[in-house]
Each structure stands twice: as C-alpha cells, then as structure tokens.
Amino acid sequence: MGDLDLYDLFGDDDDDDNRTVVDTSFWNQPEVPDYRPLANFGRFEILGRLARGGMAEIYLAREWDDQGKARHLVVKRVLPEMEDNAELLRMFLDEGATATRLYHQNVCHVYECGEIEGKTFMALEWVWGPQLQDVIERMAARGGCIPWPVAVEIVARVAAALHYVHSAKGVNGRPLNIVHRDVSPHNVMINWSGHVKLLDFGIAKTSQEITTGGAAVGKYGYMSPEQAQSFEVDPRSDIFALGIVLFEALTGRPLYDRPTLLDTLHAIVREPVPSLLAERPELPEALEHIVGRALAKDPAHRFQSAGELRAALLSLLRTSGQSVTDQRIALFLDGLFDEDEKRPLDPARLKLTGSFQALTAEGASAVRGESITYESFDHSKASVNPPAPLAAPAMPVRRGAGWVSWLGLIVLAFLMAGIGATVALYLIR
Numbered sequence: 001m002g003d004l005d006l007y008d009l010f011g012d013d014d015d016d017d018n019r020t021v022v023d024t025s026f027w028n029q030p031e032v033p034d035y036r037p038l039a040n041f042g043r044f045e046i047l048g049r050l051a052r053g054g055m056a057e058i059y060l061a062r063e064w065d066d067q068g069k070a071r072h073l074v075v076k077r078v079l080p081e082m083e084d085n086a087e088l089l090r091m092f093l094d095e096g097a098t099a100t101r102l103y104h105q106n107v108c109h110v111y112e113c114g115e116i117e118g119k120t121f122m123a124l125e126w127v128w129g130p131q132l133q134d135v136i137e138r139m140a141a142r143g144g145c146i147p148w149p150v151a152v153e154i155v156a157r158v159a160a161a162l163h164y165v166h167s168a169k170g171v172n173g174r175p176l177n178i179v180h181r182d183v184s185p186h187n188v189m190i191n192w193s194g195h196v197k198l199l200d201f202g203i204a205k206t207s208q209e210i211t212t213g214g215a216a217v218g219k220y221g222y223m224s225p226e227q228a229q230s231f232e233v234d235p236r237s238d239i240f241a242l243g244i245v246l247f248e249a250l251t252g253r254p255l256y257d258r259p260t261l262l263d264t265l266h267a268i269v270r271e272p273v274p275s276l277l278a279e280r281p282e283l284p285e286a287l288e289h290i291v292g293r294a295l296a297k298d299p300a301h302r303f304q305s306a307g308e309l310r311a312a313l314l315s316l317l318r319t320s321g322q323s324v325t326d327q328r329i330a331l332f333l334d335g336l337f338d339e340d341e342k343r344p345l346d347p348a349r350l351k352l353t354g355s356f357q358a359l360t361a362e363g364a365s366a367v368r369g370e371s372i373t374y375e376s377f378d379h380s381k382a383s384v385n386p387p388a389p390l391a392a393p394a395m396p397v398r399r400g401a402g403w404v405s406w407l408g409l410i411v412l413a414f415l416m417a418g419i420g421a422t423v424a425l426y427l428i429r
Helices: 006-010 086-099 132-141 150-168 234-251 259-269 283-295 306-319 326-335 360-368 403-428
Strands: 040-042 044-052 056-064 070-078 110-116 119-124 188-190 196-198
Touching: 006 150, 070 086, 086 110, 086 119, 086 259, 110 188, 119 360, 132 188, 132 234, 132 283, 150 306, 150 326, 234 306, 283 306
Parallel strands: none
Antiparallel strands: 040 044, 044 056, 056 070, 070 119, 110 119, 188 196
C-alpha cells in the first residue's frame, strides 16, 4: 500500500464506511408534493414514471403505514413484454437477491424483490437527486468542471460502497468478491442533501459465477481492459471503471468515447492514459498519480482494493486542507439546479404506461381511506448485524415461455461472445 497507513484505511472519520451501516436518511423522508395516485400495485400507490429501459420501467411510488405516514420509494417493474423471458427475469431477480442483502450508506438499498399480481418487481430506496452524469454534463455545458475536492469526495464515497460490496461474505464466511461490472456516472446518484449512492446491480456477479470467455457486458466506455476482452474479472475491474468516473468528473469529458465500438475497446486496452494535469494544470500532482494508478491496464498495477483507492483520495483531501461535507455537496448542487428542476415529477412524468390500471379520482380517495397492510423494514438491526449470506433467488414458475425469446437470447450470446473474440484478434494484429 506504499505510503498508506492504517489510519488512511480505517481512520476515525465521519463516514465509518468500512462498517455495515445504513444511511440514517431513511428515517428522514423529504417533503414531497401530495401527488394523486395514478394506479395501485399491491400496497404501493404509483405516482408517476421516472424512467423506462429495455427491461423495466421505474416509478415513483408511495406506501402508507397504519398511522397514516407515507414513505416514498421506487418501484422497478419488469416490462409486460419481458415477463416470458426467463433469462432476463433471472438477471432481474439476481440483482434483487444481491442488493437486498447489502446494507451501506452509499449503496442504494433494495427493500424487496418478488411478484405482485404475477408481475415481477423490485422496491428500492428513492434517491431524490441527479445522476453524477447529469452533474458532469451540466458543468461542461457551462464551460467548467466539478470542483476537484467535490469530485474526489463523491468518488471516495463510491469507492467506500464498492469496498463494502466487494467484501460481502457467503454462507461459508469467505468473501464472495462481488463485481459490480457496471460502474459509471449513470449509476451514481446524489440526493439534494448531498448523500452519494451507488445503484444498479443488474449485471453484478460473484466470484463463483464469473467464468473466462463469457460475453462482455456493461457500458462499453467504462469497461476494464480485461472486461472488454471477455477475460475473467475481479473487483479490480470496478476500480478501473471508477478511475474512468474520476477522470470524467475532473475533466468534464468522456475518456473513452470513440466513433465505433472497436475503437472504444481498442482505446481501453491499448491507449495510454492521457495526462490529467495537461487538461487541468491547477490540480494536485498527487491526483494525477491516483488516476493513473486506478487506470493501469494491468490489474496488478492498480489499487488492489476499493478501500485502498478511497484511502488515497481521503488522504489527498486531508493533506490539501479540504473538507467536503454533505452540506458542501448540497450547496454545489443548489448552484446547478433550480427549484423547478428539483421537482420529483415534472408534468410529463405524471402518466401511466404498461399494463397498470388507471385510478379515477374517486378510486384514489377510496384507496387512501382503506386499511393498508404495511411491511416495515427493520433498519436498526441492519446497522449492527452483518448482511445475510447471499442466496440464489427463487425463480418464478413461467409456463409457455416463447421460443422466440430463447432464440433471441442465443443469438445475443453468440453476438456478444463474437465481439470479445473480434476485439482479441483486432488487438493481436
């Protein structure tokens, strides 16, 4: 670890990021407009759509306890047309099985995962705030970059989340070495109070599941060299991806954005890391060393753990006399986004899609007056007890899965494996 000492890794700072903890903001729900529910999904009131992807839709939802107190959360529901795709359902449930057992203040918590009315869903913590990608792009549009101490602190908190995730233990007490494999600014969110969260474990794998020669998955511009070539990956692959995130947060530009997929993968595997100081000469020289080490092509030359990377970042902040609190991050966001942009749901998102049945105004009022069963989540135990060992998710019984879905998956698997082989051949020449 070079010049790092035990204080750097386990120092008595405010974060206590190396313990099993839960963000206490779970108890402090933000003030949210009293949106009229658009639909019901089990005990959840659906308030509006936040996003839609190729596999699932994400909704802002609300649930009530028996004292009439509301909790806002996110409901992530598999698209109706994907419900017969067994492999995609397994990936979705794998994400739920992994994430529901992770308790850390910088990890977006998943409360539960399962089925309601035959529909596969996930209920997770609502992070009310922007993606780090939005922050980077907004600063770039203004001709600037995120202040380097703020960028370093945000990445240090993501590193704390990864260190915790990478250290998760299985039934036998041995580390599972979970690899996120999709670390990017799109999967880092910052709420308006300055809390940083890592989310989306949709393609995370444990060391027992990762095999050599598998398809390359993840956002191509944030892959490690070994991931880009479909080689075996370990937690150090996430460190490389986080190094890209740090570079982009500091410079305001994509690091590996190339015209074609092959050009992107070639740059990741072959091109040297550009000089950080050449783009921002005012930055501390130590920061260039940290970025360069995180982006080393050879995993053996990188930081060997996310905790080690975090320690180096926090040490830099201390020696530079910088203190970045939640309040400082929140004030920075206040200068970037106006009050209208902070609204949980803009008018365009107050709509239903998919197969939800819309409620009438009378129906919404009647539902609110009903006695709703509330299943509480005991956060107090989570801050003391280690997470339960990860277990294989129970697959719902699906009958009549279309042969077209299976054929599509087979074609996709061959295509992705072919990309890895093509990159390897391309790089050999």
